[in-house]
Amino acid sequence: MALLQLISTNKPSLINPNTTTSPLLLNPNNSNSLPSLLHLRRRRTRQHSSNSSLRCSASSFSEKHHANHSKSNDVVELPLFPLPLVLFPGAILPLQIFEFRYRIMMHTLLHTDLRFGVIYSDAATGTAEVGCVGEIVKHERLVDDRFFLICKGQERFRITNLVRTKPYLVAEVTWLEDRPSGDEDVEALATEVETYMKDVIRLSNRLNGKPEKEAQDLRRNLFPTPFSFFVGSTFEGAPREQQALLELEDTAARLKREKETLRNTLNYLTAASAVKDVFPSSS
Secondary structure: OOOEEEOOOOOOOEEOOOOOOOEEEOOOOOOOOOOOOOOOOOOOOOOOOOOOOOOOOOOOOOOOOOOOOOOOOOEEEEEEEEEOOOOOOOOEEEEEEOOHHHHHHHHHHOOOOOEEEEEEEEOOOEEEEEEEEEEEEEEEEOOOOOEEEEEEEEEEEEEEEEEEOOOOOEEEEEEEOOEOOOOOOHHHHHHHHHHHHHHHHHHHHHHOOOOOOOOOOOOOOOOHHHHHHHHHHOOEOOHHHHHHHHHOOEHHHHHHHHHHHHHHHHHHHHHHHHHHHHOHHHO
């Protein structure tokens, strides 16, 4: 499905210890951002069903995620981009548009709303029912009618009905918001997640022969919900895990899942670091 071309951002690539072919990125959008090995033990345990013809399962960041969006029970129509990636609220996504039907879409968007839905899609799992709005913040139209775009993730949505499929997908969607986390201390969870991220970056530096400089202020004053989206966006190369995080409607549950993933990563890196100490030549 050659819809778009992702513009390279020179991010470091990682190798998932569970496979030799699936790259993973840990990119906290920070000067201390460095490669790591992300060990993903958890898998999605539930999938949503859909009555539409879609098989539905589904950087810089603002301090609050789109405070002026519509109410969650509003139904709106939204043009859709199926992509083999997951966009999170607040994340920056560079794209190159070259396929004819999506160039048509861009001409429409640039004269109207500048907003479209990014939904994860792959051959194995189909197209997700939960996605994230991408808002065009910069664009350049080339002489051959291709477009370079810089988009920023806004609110999440769930597809409720497929309106049309040609020349591009358009669906009715409703907005998603996180529910209150009850008695959970989301601030404490966010602090724990940040600590794990710092430790992962430090050990990644060590394994890659770089100075073990401690990462500074990964939260950057983000509230727990946008911070949980930021953390999820760093798990690049693991889109199904990212999709599971995007679909969660509880900030505490999302942070807990991210903490477990980072803890597994840290355990893996600690073992790899010990092997490197004993067998320096193996690195």
